[in-house]
Amino acid sequence: MRTNILALIVCLSAMPVASVAAEEQAEHPAVFHAFRLETDAGIGRDDTIASWDLNGWIGGDYNKLWIKSEGEVADGNVEQAEFWAMYSRNIATFWDAQLGIRHDTQPRSTSYLVAGFEGLAPYFFETEAHLFVSDDGDVSARIRQENDLLITQRLILQPYLEVNLFAQDVPELDIGSGISSGEIGLQTRYEITRKFAPYLDLRYERKFGETSSIAKNTGENRDDFIASVGLRLMF
DSSP states (O other): OHHHHHHHHHHHHHHHHHHHHHHHHHHSOOOEEEEEEEEEEEEOSSSEEEEEEEEEEEEOSSEEEEEEEEEEEETTEEEEEEEEEEEEEEEETTEEEEEEEEEEEESSOEEEEEEEEEEEEGGGEEEEEEEEEETTOOEEEEEEEEOOEESSSSEEEEEEEEEEEESSOBGGGTBOSEEEEEEEEEEEEEOSBTTEEEEEEEEEEEEOHHHHHHHHHTTOOSEEEEEEEEEEEEO
């Protein structure tokens, strides 16, 4: 009898502690992070080209700070550089709504308001769709999709597609209204570990519509094929 009473006292004394711990966990949810960095170097039709792509987040299951940066260097000159910071809110299974800012340092210093979505579409297509409003009032959009196809547990093919659209002409950037540019590519990577994977990337880039006409009139290439080797890091 005495043993049973002591056991009951121990259980009752532990209950408030467990309750307080659960309440504290609910009030202060755990903070996680996940970042992916891809950097590569290769050759195009006329130039040697290097690029970087950083994409990741810090936060919990429902609320995150999403950070992105991407850019391209041709023959040692930075031709494109973007930096994003967005609040990301989970609104459905595998889907986040995002709102934030983007700042480009190249080809021209420009800031944008960003709104969009990121998530997993049917058939496991990772999808990004964002609308941009620049500090000059120009409206544009970008849609990107990619999909991982496992050849083995370590060898992975990743086809991808990206399209850029503009609601109006932007003479400062040599861009015309409509679908301005797009790229389609295939990345083949070998995951030595989940966090460390060298890859080969083949992609075709093309300008369309008025943007293509502007490039032709100024003597620039309207398309390019780029082959590069790179490294993906997860942290």
